[in-house]
Structures are given as C-alpha cells and as structure tokens.
Amino acid sequence: xxxxxxxxxxxxxxxxxxxxxxxxxxxxxxxxxxxxxxxxxxxxxxxxxxxxxxxxxxxxxxxxxxxxxxxxxxxxxxxxxxxxxxxxxxxxxxxxxxxxxxxxxxxxxxxxxxxxxxxxxxxxxxxxxxxxxxxxxxxxxxxxxxxxxxxxxxxxxxxxxxxxxxxxxxxxxxxxxxxxxxxxxxxxxxxxxxxxxxxxxxxxxxxxxxxxxxxxxxxxxxxxxxxxxxxxxxxxxxxxxxxxxxxxxxxxxxxxxxxxxxxxxxxxxxxxxxxxxxxxxxxxxxxxxxxxxxxxxxxxxxxxxxxxxxxxxxxxxxxxxxxxxxxxxxxxxxxxxxxxxxxxxxxxxxxxxxxxxxxxxxxxxx
Numbered sequence: 001x002x003x004x005x006x007x008x009x010x011x012x013x014x015x016x017x018x019x020x021x022x023x024x025x026x027x028x029x030x031x032x033x034x035x036x037x038x039x040x041x042x043x044x045x046x047x048x049x050x051x052x053x054x055x056x057x058x059x060x061x062x063x064x065x066x067x068x069x070x071x072x073x074x075x076x077x078x079x080x081x082x083x084x085x086x087x088x089x090x091x092x093x094x095x096x097x098x099x100x101x102x103x104x105x106x107x108x109x110x111x112x113x114x115x116x117x118x119x120x121x122x123x124x125x126x127x128x129x130x131x132x133x134x135x136x137x138x139x140x141x142x143x144x145x146x147x148x149x150x151x152x153x154x155x156x157x158x159x160x161x162x163x164x165x166x167x168x169x170x171x172x173x174x175x176x177x178x179x180x181x182x183x184x185x186x187x188x189x190x191x192x193x194x195x196x197x198x199x200x201x202x203x204x205x206x207x208x209x210x211x212x213x214x215x216x217x218x219x220x221x222x223x224x225x226x227x228x229x230x231x232x233x234x235x236x237x238x239x240x241x242x243x244x245x246x247x248x249x250x251x252x253x254x255x256x257x258x259x260x261x262x263x264x265x266x267x268x269x270x271x272x273x274x275x276x277x278x279x280x281x282x283x284x285x286x287x288x289x290x291x292x293x294x295x296x297x298x299x300x301x302x303x304x305x306x307x308x309x310x311x312x313x314x315x316x317x318x319x320x321x322x323x324x325x326x327x328x329x330x331x332x333x334x335x336x337x338x339x340x341x342x343x344x345x346x347x348x349x350x351x352x353x354x355x356x357x358x359x360x361x362x363x364x365x366x
Contacts, residue, residue, distance in 0.1 A: 036337075037279025041294040044326065045301050052305040059308050069190035070255065072300035074099065076193045076293065077248040078271045079278075080200040081241035083292040086275050087204070088237045089217040089284030090138065090145040094130075094152030095245050096267035100160040100260070102126060102249025107169035107259025123253075124246040131242015135235035153268065160261035169259040178254035189251055196244065201289035213237065217284030274299055 053059040078095050085092055102123045109119045134152070137143045181188035204210040215223040216233050224230045252263055276282065277298060278291025302320050311319060 037288070037291050038294055041277060041291070041298055045294070045298055048301055048305055052301075052308050056308040059304070064304065064308075066187050066190060068297070068300040068304050069193060070187045071303065072296050073189040073193035073255065074248045074252045075267060075270055075274065075299060076296040077196050077244050077251060078267060079274045079292040079296050080196050080289065081244035082271045082275050083200070083278070083280060083287055083289055084204065084213060084237050085145075085241050086272070086280045086282060087217045087284060087287040088213045088234065089220060090234065090237060091272065091282070092134065092145065092149045092238070092241055092245075093268045093272075094134075094149040094156060095241070095248075095271055096264035096269075097153045097156035097160065098127065098130060098242075098245045099249050099252050099264035099267055100262065101156040101163070101264075102246055103253040103256070103263060104160045104164045104169060104259035104261050106249065106253045107171045108163055110171050111169060120250050123249050124243060127242045127244070127246025127249065128239055129242070131238040131240070131245065132235065134242070135238030138238065139231040139234040157261075157265075160264075164259060164261045166261065168256075168261070171253060171257055171259065189255055192247075192251060196247070197289060197293050204289050209233075209236070214285055217286075219285075270299055 049060060058064060078099070082092065082095065105126065106119045106123050109122060110116065114122075130152070134145065134148060137148055138145045178188055183191045186194075204213065212223070212228055212233050215226070215228060216230050220230050253259055256263060272282075274295030275287065275292050277295035278288060278293070280287025280291065299320075306316055306319060
C-alpha cells in the first residue's frame with residue numbers, strides 16, 4: 001500500500017475532528033422527532049374527542065375514559081412488543097392469532113380443573129416459547145420474519161378454532177373477575193396496560209439494550225461489525241414480544257370472561273398500524289414507545305366515538321380508515337419538514353464553522 005492510499009484510508013475511517021462523537025449505539029431521532037410524530041396524533045385525538053363530546057356529553061367522562069383504556073389494553077400490550085420488533089427491523093404478524101389461541105387455551109384449561117395461577121403462568125410460558133422459536137428461526141436459520149409469522153397466523157388461528165370447537169368457552173373465575181377489578185382507582189386491566197407501557201418505555205429509551213435495538217434496526221451489519229451480538233438481540237426481541245403476547249391473552253380472557261377463537265382477528269394489522277402511526281419506520285431504527293401508546297389511544301378513541309355517534313357497522317371501516325389516513329399523512333408531512341429543516345441547519349453549521357474543516361474558504365498551504 002502506498003502512502004497516498006494509506007492517507008485516503010485513514011481519512012475515510014477517521015471521525016470528524018470536531019463535534020460530538022457518534023456511536024453505533026446512538027439512537028436515531030430525538031425529542032424533536034418524537035414531537036413531530038406525536039403532535040399530529042395528539043391533535044387528532046383531542047379534536048375527535050371534543051367533536052364526539054359535542055354530540056354526546058357522556059364521552060368525556062371518567063367512566064368512559066376508563067372504558068377506553070380497558071378496551072385498548074390488549075392492543076396496547078401488543079403494541080409495546082411490536083414496537084421493539086419494528087425498531088429492531090423485524091415484525092410479527094402472528095400476534096392476533098396467538099391472542100386468540102392463548103385465551104382459548106386458558107379458558108379450556110380452567111374448565112378442565114386447572115387453577116387460575118397455573119393457567120396464567122402457562123399462557124405466559126406458551127407465548128414466550130413461541131417467541132423464542134420465532135427468534136431462533138429468524139436469527140439463526142435466516143427465515144424472514146414476515147413470511148414466518150404469516151404462517152404462524154394461520155396455524156394458531158386454526159388451532160384456536162379446533163381447541164374451542166369453533167365457539168367461545170365461558171370462564172367464571174379469578175381471571176374473569178380481573179376484568180372488573182379496580183387497582184389504584186383505575187380498572188385493573190388499564191393499570192396493567194399502562195404499567196407495561198411505562199416499563200417498555202424505560203427499557204427502550206433508557207437502557208443499553210434499548211440503544212442496541214435501535215442500532216440493529218438501523219443497520220444490522222454495522223451493528224455486528226461494531227461488536228454487538230445481533231443474533232442474540234434479535235432472539236431477545238422475539239422472546240419479549242412473545243411474553244407480552246401471552247400477557248395480552250390473559251388480559252383478553254379476563255376482559256371477555258371467555259376464550260373466543262376469533263377475538264384476536266385483525267389485531268396484528270391494528271398493532272402494526274399503531275406503531276407506525278407513532279412514528280416508527282417499518283425499515284427499522286426509528287420509533288418511540290410514547291408514539292405507540294398514542295397510536296393505540298387513537299384506535300381506542302375512534303372505536304368509542306363510533307359507538308357514541310351511533311355510526312353503523314357498515315361505516316366503521318370507512319371512518320377508521322379515513323382518520324388513520326389523515327393522521328398518517330399529518331405525521332409524514334411533519335416528519336419530512338422537520339428532517340429537512342434539521343438537515344439544512346446542520347449543513348449551514350458545517351459550512352460556517354471553521355473547526356470542521358468544511359468552511360467555504362480554505363487557507364492555502366505553504
């Protein structure tokens with residue numbers, strides 16, 4: 001290697017001489033990105049709530065807000081797990097069918113004499129085990145998570161129908177009573193939902209593992225070259241998601257007081273939509289737990305508004321789709337403008353700062 005080649009290689013690998021050092025663990029985005037993705041959702045939620053309340057004054061009441069939280073609990077728990085996966089560059093389309101299967105399995109076990117504690121532990125273990133299987137196949141075998149979990153969707157949907165003989169299994173037990181319990185002045189299911197969101201936000205945004213998830217989602221190859229255990233991280237993401245799917249099955253069983261083989265239908269798409277509405281990129285490396293929570297609440301407010309406005313079932317998908325398209329468009333436009341202004345400001349600083357060595361005027365060497 002000649003001297004000139006060494007200089008070129010050194011220049012390509014060297015860090016910029018000025019400014020903060022950037023690590024592979026540095027999270028993409030920041031408070032501004034979160035604000036740009038969250039603000040449109042907050043605006044839509046508030047506007048829709050005020051409009052519905054103007055037509056029905058019972059909407060903005062404590063009881064109805066509690067009801068919205070309870071109705072959103074299953075979806076919200078799934079959104080937490082899916083947020084980790086999508087930021088890490090993966091996806092799980094089997095979560096809805098897994099909720100159906102685990103709730104039916106729990107109801108079947110209880111009607112056959114199993115105690116509620118054993119039922120709950122079993123559902124958590126089953127969800128975690130399926131997540132572990134998905135993670136091993138994706139990370140170590142190289143199966144695409146999209147195709148793998150689409151297969152799981154059909155498999156567990158059919159299994160739920162077979163186990164329940166295509167009819168709901170009623171449960172009058174501690175798990176059923178949980179759906180009507182109150183903790184800390186709030187419905188128990190709402191407390192579980194909010195607690196999962198808080199823990200998920202702390203892990204994702206305030207721990208080394210969370211930063212590793214962002215790094216793997218941004219570029220798995222770069223993360224691997226930086227020394228991160230990318231395969232282990234991917235397996236962990238699916239295990240966490242599976243554990244939360246098992247918890248969602250317990251919550252669904254408690255909420256309905258029955259194991260319904262069709263109760264999870266469509267949850268996988270709603271889950272992904274809520275995560276993306278919250279500012280996550282399907283390509284990985286960007287997103288937030290707060291955004292996912294707001295996306296979940298938007299779905300809950302839409303569903304409750306349709307009931308309070310007496311909108312027929314034939315209009316439900318139309319209204320839901322229209323509001324989601326509007327919210328996604330607002331979020332996309334806001335994010336695009338924010339990135340453009342950020343890039344412009346960064347370029348201006350680079351051109352005007354002589355410390356970077358990129359100023360428009362250079363002093364000739366003697």
